Amino acid sequence: MSKTIIIDPVTRIEGHAKISIYLDDVGEVRTARFHVTEFRGFEQFCVGRPFWEMPAITARICGICPVSHILASARTGDALLAVAIPPAAEQLRRLMNLAQIVQSHALSFFHLSGPDLFMSIATEPGQRNVLGLAAQDPELVRSGIRLRQFGQDLIEALGGRKIHPAWAVPGGVRSGLDAATRTAFSARLPEALATTQVALARFKDLLEPLSAEVASYGRFASLFMGMVAPDGTWEHHGGNLRVVDAQGHILADNVSPDGYAGLFGEASEAWTYLKFPYYTPHGYPEGMYRVGPLARLNVCRSMGTPLADAELSEMRQRANGGPVTASFYYHYARLIEILAGLERIGQLLADGQLEAKNLRADAGVNRFEAVGCSEAPRGTLFHHYKVDEDGLITYVNLIIATGQNNLAMNRTVAQIAARYLRSDRLDHTLLNRVEAGIRAYDPCLSCSTHAVGQAAFELELIGADGTVVDRMVRGK
Amino acid sequence: MSARTLTINQTLVSAREGESVLEAARDAGITIPTLCHLDGLSEVGACRLCLVEVAGSSRLLPACRTTVSEGMQVQTDTPRLQEYRRAIVELLFAERNHVCAVCVASGHCDLQDLALHVGMTHVRYEYLAPSCAVDTSHPRFGIDHNRCVLCTRCVRACDEVEGVHTWDIAGRGVAARVITDLNVPWGEATSCTSCGKCLLACPTGAIFPRGSTVAEVQRDHSSITRIMTARGERW
Ligand code: SF4
Ligand code: SF4
Ligand code: FES
Numbered sequence: 001m002s003k004t005i006i007i008d009p010v011t012r013i014e015g016h017a018k019i020s021i022y023l024d025d026v027g028e029v030r031t032a033r034f035h036v037t038e039f040r041g042f043e044q045f046c047v048g049r050p051f052w053e054m055p056a057i058t059a060r061i062c063g064i065c066p067v068s069h070i071l072a073s074a075r076t077g078d079a080l081l082a083v084a085i086p087p088a089a090e091q092l093r094r095l096m097n098l099a100q101i102v103q104s105h106a107l108s109f110f111h112l113s114g115p116d117l118f119m120s121i122a123t124e125p126g127q128r129n130v131l132g133l134a135a136q137d138p139e140l141v142r143s144g145i146r147l148r149q150f151g152q153d154l155i156e157a158l159g160g161r162k163i164h165p166a167w168a169v170p171g172g173v174r175s176g177l178d179a180a181t182r183t184a185f186s187a188r189l190p191e192a193l194a195t196t197q198v199a200l201a202r203f204k205d206l207l208e209p210l211s212a213e214v215a216s217y218g219r220f221a222s223l224f225m226g227m228v229a230p231d232g233t234w235e236h237h238g239g240n241l242r243v244v245d246a247q248g249h250i251l252a253d254n255v256s257p258d259g260y261a262g263l264f265g266e267a268s269e270a271w272t273y274l275k276f277p278y279y280t281p282h283g284y285p286e287g288m289y290r291v292g293p294l295a296r297l298n299v300c301r302s303m304g305t306p307l308a309d310a311e312l313s314e315m316r317q318r319a320n321g322g323p324v325t326a327s328f329y330y331h332y333a334r335l336i337e338i339l340a341g342l343e344r345i346g347q348l349l350a351d352g353q354l355e356a357k358n359l360r361a362d363a364g365v366n367r368f369e370a371v372g373c374s375e376a377p378r379g380t381l382f383h384h385y386k387v388d389e390d391g392l393i394t395y396v397n398l399i400i401a402t403g404q405n406n407l408a409m410n411r412t413v414a415q416i417a418a419r420y421l422r423s424d425r426l427d428h429t430l431l432n433r434v435e436a437g438i439r440a441y442d443p444c445l446s447c448s449t450h451a452v453g454q455a456a457f458e459l460e461l462i463g464a465d466g467t468v469v470d471r472m473v474r475g476k
Numbered sequence: 477m478s479a480r481t482l483t484i485n486q487t488l489v490s491a492r493e494g495e496s497v498l499e500a501a502r503d504a505g506i507t508i509p510t511l512c513h514l515d516g517l518s519e520v521g522a523c524r525l526c527l528v529e530v531a532g533s534s535r536l537l538p539a540c541r542t543t544v545s546e547g548m549q550v551q552t553d554t555p556r557l558q559e560y561r562r563a564i565v566e567l568l569f570a571e572r573n574h575v576c577a578v579c580v581a582s583g584h585c586d587l588q589d590l591a592l593h594v595g596m597t598h599v600r601y602e603y604l605a606p607s608c609a610v611d612t613s614h615p616r617f618g619i620d621h622n623r624c625v626l627c628t629r630c631v632r633a634c635d636e637v638e639g640v641h642t643w644d645i646a647g648r649g650v651a652a653r654v655i656t657d658l659n660v661p662w663g664e665a666t667s668c669t670s671c672g673k674c675l676l677a678c679p680t681g682a683i684f685p686r687g688s689t690v691a692e693v694q695r696d697h698s699s700i701t702r703i704m705t706a707r708g709e710r711w
Binding site for chain 2: 056170390
């Protein structure tokens with residue numbers, strides 16, 4: 001008799017989701033599916049709008065990473081205008097993206113995954129949230145909040161508003177950053193760097209005691225994709241794409257965003273609205289690849305800044321030199337990216353051209369189709385638009401990081417369940433583990449930001465005949 | 477020109493002969509909400525937001541189109557008027573598709589300001605959700621019919637200030653739309669001089685500079701007034 005275990009919805013990830021674990025007749029884990037049930041028809045909503053409005057409209061997709069959509073959309077707009085944007089605007093956009101990476105990674109590490117990492121797996125689920133962590137380890141949580149604040153404040157200083165800054169536009173940006181503001185942010189950098197270094201040290205201390213989790217929370221071979229600079233260093237905006245395999249061989253390099261469609265296909269499954277992108281030459285589902293912090297660190301040659309480079313070498317040594325295939329290391333990669341982000345923010349803040357007046361290139365509609373991409377904190381984000389000769393949208397496709405990690409997340413859940421599921425009874429520990437495994441990818445599944453740890457949680461064990469064998473409801 | 481004395485909200489107000497109740501009230505520091513009125517343009521009395529109660533008249537009268545008379549007694553802010561105004565603003569929102577969150581005029585929009593002024597908290601009417609087009613065929617401007625309130629300020633600014641009359645209204649009732657020339661795309665309207673006065677006159681995000689992004693459109697409606705004052709025209 002095969003059974004299905006459903007965990008619904010996963011708390012502490014953005015959006016609404018449901019997880020099913022499928023057992024075979026002898027009670028072994030057969031496979032796992034991470035369902036996304038919410039569908040907003042967003043792409044249809046954009047048709048008929050002037051593409052100049054797309055950064056702000058797409059920012060509404062996601063309350064937690066609007067900046068990433070704004071930047072990917074503005075980039076796609078640049079391509080429709082067929083302009084090279086003013087150099088200062090390019091630098092300002094990069095600054096914005098780095099601030100976004102810092103604040104989003106800080107949220108993921110300290111608020112969302114902190115309880116998984118620093119609290120005992122046996123902790124009562126009601127306590128296993130950032131409030132519980134704050135009671136246990138106030139300094140860690142406090143410094144994490146301040147680190148996130150640094151990124152958010154910088155975004156606000158650039159865009160004028162913390163959420164939905166319609167600041168990056170096709171052709172450039174709307175405003176620069178004056179010297180006084182730059183100095184003020186530079187002064188806050190040492191504290192932000194120190195917080196990150198402390199977190200890195202504490203995370204590394206966990207790798208030994210949590211070696212079983214490292215081995216079972218999504219350790220498997222897959223491809224990795226991310227942006228790199230022309231010389232192969234870590235890149236987050238304006239670079240080209242690289243794909244490597246689990247041994248570190250470069251399968252595709254210097255692929256422009258336009259070339260994405262030539263390399264990746266999108267499969268659909270009836271049970272989820274999330275699409276399944278895969279690397280076409282390897283077919284579906286063998287062409288599974290991962291994006292996001294770990295993938296970016298696996299594809300790049302180096303980070304390009306001293307502190308982050310030292311950490312990258314150390315991380316690679318721990319993984320015997322090759323690409324890191326354990327998704328538990330996403331957390332590690334996130335911290336290294338915060339470090340790189342802060343170092344680069346320091347360099348950019350020292351740049352006087354950020355005050356330039358000319359920040360927006362002016363042009364008409366010169367192309368009717370374009371793909372733009374940007375590295376969102378969670379992974380590579382693509383916007384693909386077609387417009388008519390007046391610039392009105394006729395087609396939109398958005399390829400988001402969570403979709404690209406979809407296959408890997410399913411594999412991760414299956415691996416965790418295979419390792420930790422002991423009977424056909426459910427317990428909090430398994431629940432916690434599955435959630436923690438998913439959270440390593442920091443998935444963002446819809447536009448809603450709901451209170452940390454507050455979502456209702458249901459876990460069901462369903463027999464082959466459809467009856468509920470066991471069921472757990474986690475408090476509101 | 478002789479003076480007229482009237483009472484507005486229990487205050488004695490003196491006004492010039494031929495002046496509208498709206499002007500007299502404003503001179504006396506009394507605010508009456510308006511939408512289709514724009515200083516410098518002729519009055520059409522289309523939006524009905526400026527309706528006032530006049531003693532002796534069973535009908536409500538638009539302050540912008542009602543001339544002062546001796547001994548007139550006017551009420552501008554009774555509960556009945558407040559309720560009517562709120563209903564009018566709600567109907568305007570229900571009639572087209574206003575998505576302020578992604579609108580180019582958000583934060584600088586007369587309709588938004590009105591909603592705030594009349595205390596609109598929600599729309600009690602069913603949204604019509606019509607299918608409206610966006611026309612960005614003009615090299616410099618765009619018109620989004622989703623956000624048009626049919627105030628005809630663009631029509632009058634183009635006709636009376638620029639002297640061109642590119643704009644007009646076609647259709648009736650909820651099917652009415654502003655059009656350019658003989659209902660051709662704006663970019664093909666040969667009469668248009670691209671002067672931008674309709675953009676200056678428009679109270680909402682309906683007419684916008686092409687390429688605008690959210691909340692970016694800020695304009696000074698008083699430019700129209702200044703042009704007319706400079707010309708020495710009296711409206
Ligand atoms: S025109 Fe005004 S009311 Fe309508 S969507 Fe735009 S800001 Fe909102
Ligand atoms: S386009 Fe603007 S000015 Fe013209 S009628 Fe519509 S809302 Fe009024
Ligand atoms: S302002 Fe008087 S009717 Fe519109």
